[in-house]
Amino acid sequence: MNAKELIQLNNKKRKLLTKENEEYYGNMLVYIRTNIAISEQQSEELLMELLDHIIEAQKEGKRAEEVFGGNPSAYCDEMIKQLPNEPGKSTVFFIGFLLFQLAGLLAVINGIGDIIIHYVKDSNQTVYIGTAIVTFFITAVIIFIDVFLILKWLQQSIYKVSNKVKGFVFLSFIMIISLLGMVFLPRLIPPFGYAIEVGGFVYLIVGIVTLIILKLMDRKFRITK
Numbered sequence: 001m002n003a004k005e006l007i008q009l010n011n012k013k014r015k016l017l018t019k020e021n022e023e024y025y026g027n028m029l030v031y032i033r034t035n036i037a038i039s040e041q042q043s044e045e046l047l048m049e050l051l052d053h054i055i056e057a058q059k060e061g062k063r064a065e066e067v068f069g070g071n072p073s074a075y076c077d078e079m080i081k082q083l084p085n086e087p088g089k090s091t092v093f094f095i096g097f098l099l100f101q102l103a104g105l106l107a108v109i110n111g112i113g114d115i116i117i118h119y120v121k122d123s124n125q126t127v128y129i130g131t132a133i134v135t136f137f138i139t140a141v142i143i144f145i146d147v148f149l150i151l152k153w154l155q156q157s158i159y160k161v162s163n164k165v166k167g168f169v170f171l172s173f174i175m176i177i178s179l180l181g182m183v184f185l186p187r188l189i190p191p192f193g194y195a196i197e198v199g200g201f202v203y204l205i206v207g208i209v210t211l212i213i214l215k216l217m218d219r220k221f222r223i224t225k
Helices: 003-016 019-033 040-059 064-068 072-081 088-120 129-157 164-184 199-221
Strands: none
Touching (some): 003 019, 019 064, 019 072, 019 129, 064 072, 088 199
16 A cells, blocks of 8 residues: 555544544654654554554553553654665655645746736736746745754654743744745845746746646656655
8 A cells, every 4th residue: 555545544543542542642653754764655654553553452451552661752763763764766856856846836826926916016027047946946945944843843842741832932933034034035146047027927837837747747656655
């Protein structure tokens, strides 16, 4: 089964757990899924294996804690170490695929925004290819750093006594810095590269075509499955 099928099966099987076991397993699930060292396929296969163990133990009247102990994070880390590393080429290809998805989505959003602004208030629709590419990569880097930091924070906070105030301050700080970076850093880039008029429509068309092509590729090669 691919990762998406495993997730669906996981959701069904979890309904068999008692409230206590579901809470215990739910924490393990989040801890493993937020681990960026393993692929989605590997993480879902591991989670299914752990879930099957809990279900079998539950039939014998045992709790999940009796099976995996009182330190589930250490147990999960040990299990993750035994998994094979994701091939470097697969990782690069997967990240590249996500970058193109992000590019398509940003192009659609920028295109719609530019078109609306142009009709509400007459504005310059010139797009410089070089500037647009650099702006995209700046935005992509900021977003990936955000995702990495949030996943690491979420993983580390599962088995620790959480401080809601510190968590809110941390997430707010990340969001504010990221928004400021995405708004002001591109403005420091001077216009360069080939100029295209009616940029809003160009962005929109290119974005839609890109997303359609990537969807077809994902369906054929199962890149994200």
